[in-house]
Amino acid sequence: MTSMAILTIFALSIFVGFEVVSKVSTTLHTPLMSGANAIHGIILVGAITVADSATSTLETTLAILAVVLATINMVGGFVVTDRMLEMFKGKPKTKKVATEGAEK
Amino acid sequence: MTSMAILTIFALSIFVGFEVVSKVSTTLHTPLMSGANAIHGIILVGAITVADSATSTLETTLAILAVVLATINMVGGFVVTDRMLEMFKGKPKTKKVATEGAEK
Amino acid sequence: MNKNIYELLGLLVAICFILALKGLSAPKSARRGNLIGAAGATIATVLVFFAPFAKPGDKHHNTALIIGAIAFGVLVGVPAARKIQMTQMPQLVALFNGVGGGAAALVATVEYLNLSAGGEKPSAAAVVATVFTVIVGCTSFSGSVITFLKLQELMTTRPVVFPGGRFLIAATLAGVLGTGGWTIAARGNTPLLVMGGLSLLFGVLFVLPVGGADVPIVISLLNAFTGLTVAASGYVLESTLLIVAGTLVGASGTILTRLMADAMGRSLFGTLFGAFTAKPQEVGAATEARSVKSGSPDDVAILLNYAQRVVIVPGFGLAVAQAQHTVRELADLLAAKGVDVAYGIHPVAGRMPGHMNVLLAEANVPYEQLVEMDEVNPTFPQTDVVLVVGANDVVNPAAKTTPGCPIYGMPILDVSQSGNVIFLKRSMRPGFAGIENELLYDPKTTLLFGDAKDSLTKVVSSLKAL
Amino acid sequence: MNKNIYELLGLLVAICFILALKGLSAPKSARRGNLIGAAGATIATVLVFFAPFAKPGDKHHNTALIIGAIAFGVLVGVPAARKIQMTQMPQLVALFNGVGGGAAALVATVEYLNLSAGGEKPSAAAVVATVFTVIVGCTSFSGSVITFLKLQELMTTRPVVFPGGRFLIAATLAGVLGTGGWTIAARGNTPLLVMGGLSLLFGVLFVLPVGGADVPIVISLLNAFTGLTVAASGYVLESTLLIVAGTLVGASGTILTRLMADAMGRSLFGTLFGAFTAKPQEVGAATEARSVKSGSPDDVAILLNYAQRVVIVPGFGLAVAQAQHTVRELADLLAAKGVDVAYGIHPVAGRMPGHMNVLLAEANVPYEQLVEMDEVNPTFPQTDVVLVVGANDVVNPAAKTTPGCPIYGMPILDVSQSGNVIFLKRSMRPGFAGIENELLYDPKTTLLFGDAKDSLTKVVSSLKAL
């Protein structure tokens, strides 16, 4: 891939990244941060790639460490985000109990 | 440029295009359409490119016609969009005259 | 010019276009956005003269001709854009879009001829892209011309449907696709030209059955299509800028088309495939027999004079009569008399979205007096008089009450909630959608027949005399 | 696997990530968005085992080890994410982010070692990208560890500032950049390792002077940085997927950082360069001498019992005391007695945005009772009792009245407008920002000292006895 292509892809991705989150509500700041954090766990793919071609012990050790860290980042990130969002989930709405013990 | 790069650029541009206009208010529909219309006048660049390398009379004629049409699209498009938007411009606001002839 | 610098500048132009679209989607930045786009386009145009050659030893051809052609294009385009009346802008945009599509089709054709002449075999993907560009570009060109004719009322705005029309369209489409396949397989010039011709025909047939009300949606759709042809040309010419710019327009145009269709309460699908499903319709027999209450300018002036709150509902007729200045004069006069005046703006009043805003802005109507539909609707019960100036469909209760009528489901300005409704129009003819308006027969409605500007002028002088 | 298919699937994964971020920005689609992201990541991980080889004849190494490492990572990451308490989520996210940055730095290092070992000279651009990745990845790693320690309160949450600190940071930064230049020029392994070490130190020094309140902003910033390192690794490894995904996170993270800083009324610039400008501060002398009115659970119960409308303002103390279920019990009890109850939610109450929403959702508090700041503020004058449960800064009038104090300018819940204010807290200690709250001394304020959960339990039983 030419460097121009890479640069173009980079520039377009910046715009997509900006636009896609620019209207998020405060409530979702933390889940969004956490989700984005999980997404950069995709470095796992890079870690596997380098581990897959590593031959010396030093390289292998470092690469395998990278795989472990990246996995934690990715898997943990998605799980914790899901847990946060699960709590937001609008349960089958309980009606506002504003009048005298109607639900008692 | 590889076809993967082109495909990636294409996909990202779609997202940018979608996201960037998705929250436009009704009032701006027409100027936005008109502005987007002017932007595709950039085919002028393509027209100039083919005209620049055209040698036969047929090719030259068609290419020059393309240059004319593309120029009309591009220049006319931006000018007419600007004219529309000029009308929206919030002039130095006249206060709402709701009480008895205060401004007379 | 160094290739890297050239391409970097191309990327910069692409970014300008993104910023332009972004700017255009918010009122505050819209004008700046348009200027950024224009700046980008200018840079790109100047730049292309310094483009590095694909093959060493290439040289420039036709430079003088090209510059002449650009100058000619400017001389045609700028005055057209400058002089056009507000009411005619939509058709001008349609025309500009059409020529853009035509240009894209021509560019792809020339490149195709060029490659075949040079004895090179273009790649399969490039041929497919060429075929796509020519088909869609030609369709967009001829389709836009028809929308222009419709909007300019050089032909009827009603859906044009004739017996066997559906069949003819389907056959043409099949022909287009067939010749497309032929071109891809045989790669000759003849199939390409036949295909172009059939595509032009298809564009005409595609737009003919579209009713005038749906025309802006079709323009927007053709606009998106033209964007895609530009992207395809970019693929053939190996220009990242064209790919990005074209795709941007294609994507944003598609979204915009949907948003517009939503705002008008139309189904996009119905609009698009109307051509295939439309059946000849009988024009409904006029029911002129019922009685209406018509008034004189004096009657109207009196009604207005003693009102606490007046809402003016402008529509397409205001634009036709060019009565925006007169209506403002009336509003100022009423305000000076202590009447609370507002304009109720329906999003699709007139013939393009935002039409009324543009028109009233031209007459310097203060922004605060322009009240959008959602905000003005709840105030009608407290409104004494609604003055409907050349609007019809946007206040037609049929949108609520008559399932199946063309505007059913479109939100309307609920003027019947107010104390009195005054209609300024020239006749009992229906509005754009061609349907009867029950409100004209309502006992609280007064009709003041005549050109809106004349009528308003008379009302103003009666009011001054009071 | 065929290279084209492999790359197409990579593009698909990139699109999943875009859709994930898009989904995560709207409440309705957030969870689905996260799942789409997880699906994309899973596809990518499985896929990479079938990646076509760069050079023909290459073979797989360490497959068993890699799978083992992934399994180990899952075994560490999932339980950590599952078992963590709500209150500790921010620090877990920080930690996850840190390990991600560490992984990126390691990947770049290994690839660098690999190329030098193979005798290949990596391109200048690749070396620059490697240097960038290692510097930012290491900074992100050590910085995140410090934020973790701060949030976990394993170290002080106050800004850590020491004499000469500014100087030390500047020197470290100079060292990092210097060794970076050295690495690019000399391309040895030693400069790279020294650079990595200095970057780790820089990360620590960078985060130490950040006050606890700004920590989430810093986490978000480091998150964006890690995204960029992933993009840079993608450049080195020639993976479009990593480039797109990393850039997406970098861009959205930057925007998010700014949005968060805005929501907390903090200046991003101040937060970032705090390290360079922070001066040692004296801790303000406590002014314990003034009198406050403290009450018993019975007093509070009576106040609540005879109120028409009660607003509960939860804060970080509610999370600490894990009192969300008890507070709900109280609210239900009051509602059953006919009192109009709502929760007033400040956007930055607690230690992460949305903290209170999450916490109260855990206790099944009905959505309708959660009222956002802008909506609840106008209702305080009609509110009889405000029950402040472990909140402090978010109701501190100093944000309005004391220019120069750390929270000046932050919008607050204006509880002083209501009839009575009850504070549930353990002591007279200030809140997160470390500043005195005048409202505690206000005559209409009643303090109920003690752990929030204990106090609430007592109030509930008194209320039942009434």
Ligand SMILES: NC(=O)c1ccc[n+]([C@@H]2O[C@H](COP(=O)([O-])OP(=O)(O)OC[C@H]3O[C@@H](n4cnc5c(N)ncnc54)[C@H](OP(=O)(O)O)[C@@H]3O)[C@@H](O)[C@H]2O)c1
């Ligand atoms: N805004 C958009 O984007 C857009 C685009 C395309 C279509 N449309 C459609 O256009 C329609 C807009 O509704 P509308 O209420 O504004 O207009 P309308 O329904 O077309 O009604 C216009 C009315 O103005 C009257 N009129 C025309 N010229 C006049 C003159 N010189 N003086 C006085 N009255 C005059 C006409 O009656 P007489 O002939 O009896 O005078 C007609 O009743 C809707 O159906 C909408 O869907 C809108």
Ligand SMILES: NC(=O)c1ccc[n+]([C@@H]2O[C@H](COP(=O)([O-])OP(=O)(O)OC[C@H]3O[C@@H](n4cnc5c(N)ncnc54)[C@H](OP(=O)(O)O)[C@@H]3O)[C@@H](O)[C@H]2O)c1
């Ligand atoms: N939400 C975010 O994103 C975020 C992130 C970082 C920082 N911040 C900052 O955090 C602050 C949030 O304000 P806030 O009002 O929620 O919290 P706060 O100002 O930190 O006040 C918390 C209060 O809870 C009390 N408390 C602690 N544990 C308790 C317990 N077990 N039982 C009863 N009371 C207890 C504390 O007083 P005692 O010690 O006397 O009990 C303290 O006054 C703001 O300054 C905000 O800028 C927010």
